[in-house]
Amino acid sequence: MKVSWKPGTMIYPLPAVLVSCGTMEHSNILTVAWTGTLCTNPPMCYISVRPERHSYPLIRENMEFTINLTTSSMARATDWAGVRSGADYDKWEETGLTPEPGVKVSCPSIAESPLSIECRVKEVVHLGSHDMFVADVVNVLADEKFMDPSTGAFDLAAAGLLNYSHGQYFEQGAPIGRFGWSVKKK
Incomplete structure (x- = not known):
């Protein structure tokens, strides 16, 4: 049985x-969990940021950001x-992460990230x-070590991606199926 719980x-x-x-x-x-895909064609995504956050005016001023x-x-x-x-704080220095120049945007990407998505705010x-900053994806930077040389596909599962769930961090688990596997002919 389900019970009503506070809206959230x-x-x-x-x-x-x-x-x-910047x-x-x-x-x-800045760390963001309120992010996601909005559209495939054209590729679009979003981030949601509180206006009082230090990064908010940097994003508003330049109208660009990179999701790492x-x-x-x-x-x-x-x-x-x-x-x-x-x-x-200088978060780059404090975290030990490495800024790399953007390719299609003026803001840096993070060298240690397996995938960086350069975005321009629409x-x-x-x-x-x-x-919510609704953005066009203008470029994707993928770490070559996760690329399959024979297919050119990016292996997200091998990257050990980090997930956030209700106040906790988790490493992404093992795959259990591929899109369409439930209806695939044997």
């Missing part, structure tokens, strides 16, 4: 990502960047506690 956002797990913003000369990273997927080996840096403010939607 209980859609978990979510990717725990590090968003880099420019190479003045950048910051995180791994279990990046868990401590991911958590640290989410509980400390870039107004008080629209800002004011929602309440958070503003």
Whole structure:
């Protein structure tokens, strides 16, 4: 039996990502779990950020950001960047993460991330506690060590991606099937 519970956002797990913003000369990273895909063609995604966050004006000013997927080996840096403010710390220095120049955007990506998604903001939607930055994906940077040389496919499962679920971090589990496997002819 189900019982009514207080309204809330209980859609978990979510990717725990590090968003880099600003420019190479003045950048910051922040941890975001409110992120996702909006459209395949054209490729679009979003992040939701509280306006009082230190990174918010950097994103608004430049209208660009990079979503960097995180791994279990990046868990401590991911958590640290989410509980400390870039107004008080140089998060790059404190986390030991490495900024790399963007290819199609002015903000850096994170060298240690297996996949970095360069985004250009198309629209800002004011929602309440958070503003949603709706963005076009303008480039994806993939770590070659996770690329299958024979197919050119990116092996996300091998990257050990980090997920966030109701206040906790988890390493992504083992795959149990591939899209369409339930209806595939034997």
